[in-house]
Amino acid sequence: MTALRQDRGATPRRVDVALAGGTGRVGTAFATLLAERAPAVRASGLDLRLVGVARRSRWRWEPHGLPLAAPHDLLGGAPSSGTAEFLARSRAHGSAPLALVDCSASEELACGYAGLLEAGVAVVTPSKLGSAHSQERWNALHALAAGGAAPYRYSATVGAGMPVLSAVRRLRRRGDSLRALRAVLSGSLSAVLCAVQDGAPFSQAVADARERGCTEPHPGDDLSGEDVARKLLILLREAGIGVERADLRVESLVPAGLLRERDPEAFVEALPAFDEAWRARAEAAWSAGRRLAFVAEFDGGRARAEVRALPESDPLASLRPGENRVEILTAEGGAVPLSISGPGAGPEVTAANVLSDLLDAARGAWGARDAGAGRYEAPRERRVASA
Numbered sequence: 001m002t003a004l005r006q007d008r009g010a011t012p013r014r015v016d017v018a019l020a021g022g023t024g025r026v027g028t029a030f031a032t033l034l035a036e037r038a039p040a041v042r043a044s045g046l047d048l049r050l051v052g053v054a055r056r057s058r059w060r061w062e063p064h065g066l067p068l069a070a071p072h073d074l075l076g077g078a079p080s081s082g083t084a085e086f087l088a089r090s091r092a093h094g095s096a097p098l099a100l101v102d103c104s105a106s107e108e109l110a111c112g113y114a115g116l117l118e119a120g121v122a123v124v125t126p127s128k129l130g131s132a133h134s135q136e137r138w139n140a141l142h143a144l145a146a147g148g149a150a151p152y153r154y155s156a157t158v159g160a161g162m163p164v165l166s167a168v169r170r171l172r173r174r175g176d177s178l179r180a181l182r183a184v185l186s187g188s189l190s191a192v193l194c195a196v197q198d199g200a201p202f203s204q205a206v207a208d209a210r211e212r213g214c215t216e217p218h219p220g221d222d223l224s225g226e227d228v229a230r231k232l233l234i235l236l237r238e239a240g241i242g243v244e245r246a247d248l249r250v251e252s253l254v255p256a257g258l259l260r261e262r263d264p265e266a267f268v269e270a271l272p273a274f275d276e277a278w279r280a281r282a283e284a285a286w287s288a289g290r291r292l293a294f295v296a297e298f299d300g301g302r303a304r305a306e307v308r309a310l311p312e313s314d315p316l317a318s319l320r321p322g323e324n325r326v327e328i329l330t331a332e333g334g335a336v337p338l339s340i341s342g343p344g345a346g347p348e349v350t351a352a353n354v355l356s357d358l359l360d361a362a363r364g365a366w367g368a369r370d371a372g373a374g375r376y377e378a379p380r381e382r383r384v385a386s387a
């Protein structure tokens, strides 16, 4: 969390906030945290005002500020209205700098980020949909932010509560380059695989992770490996490596046919069919003195994400449920990897990282240029070989 500096006497700088996905797990945790920290944030010189709140098909806007209450309560009785109108209202907000905090997993909202930045609206989000889409979308969003339009911040997209992206950004800024990377990037998959190895049926392990708010809104996005693929794309791009989804080889934990089921409840109900296969896989690993982990890797110009049976002595094999770990080898760092580990999922840690991003962006209130974004150069060459 950014330190809250006491700044007595000066009028606090007003920055308005519109919260999308306010009724979800991360959105609710963010609204709770914002209400709790608002007095300290104000004392530090920032007047963060909630002016808008949205869920899938309802939103409410009050230019003078809404109470910092549960978004569910704020949206009770709000008329039905769609995302396009919410985006238009956000772009039209003129009274103070506005930050859209997008705690949804809405592609429609992510498609609107460029228009928001162009209109001077900052985008702060734990959603991977903006940064893990095409390299072209990544380049466009970063060029806008670095060009001074408004900040674009997404620290919680990789390692929820861990300072992974900021570390990679710092390495890149000082001219170091990524040679190789090995990581456990999914708190939900590490929780599921830990539970399966402790004897829980696969379907129960997924249900428990979902119950704790550690899975994506649709657990198929975790079990397909797609959530990890998105994180790997973001990590590699942050390191200056041009990469597209088609360049990654990604293993799914369930058959492709089941992934076509887009109703999360029906999807979860079908999982017991895979309990026996996962029990056998965990047992085979255990008999060989190994443990299962879903490992993302970049090495020798190739990127992949898959279940591996690792020796128990491997640090990636001994993570606690929900823990993530990233090991990075750089040109300057020699043979010892830079390692970062910590909580990789959960609404509270994610919301805390989102608030850090918001505070970082709001400190400068994007006067002339977003200082946090720094100089941006689109990757000059594609360095990831196709899968």
Ligand SMILES: NC(=O)c1ccc[n+]([C@@H]2O[C@H](COP(=O)([O-])OP(=O)(O)OC[C@H]3O[C@@H](n4cnc5c(N)ncnc54)[C@H](OP(=O)(O)O)[C@@H]3O)[C@@H](O)[C@H]2O)c1
Pocket (backbone or CB within 6 Å): 020, 021, 022, 023, 024, 025, 026, 027, 054, 055, 056, 057, 083, 103, 104, 105, 106, 108, 109, 126, 127, 128, 156, 157, 160, 213, 214, 215, 216, 217, 344, 345, 346, 347, 350
């Ligand atoms: N949970 C975690 O540990 C974690 C960690 C890191 C990153 N994230 C990311 O954080 C985001 C939210 O995750 P979550 O677990 O909080 O999901 P969630 O509980 O399913 O909440 C999703 C929220 O988004 C809203 N929403 C959907 N479409 C919308 C739209 N078009 N406009 C405005 N709001 C819309 C939903 O509203 P309705 O209630 O009306 O459907 C709901 O409030 C995701 O992008 C996820 O990848 C989550």
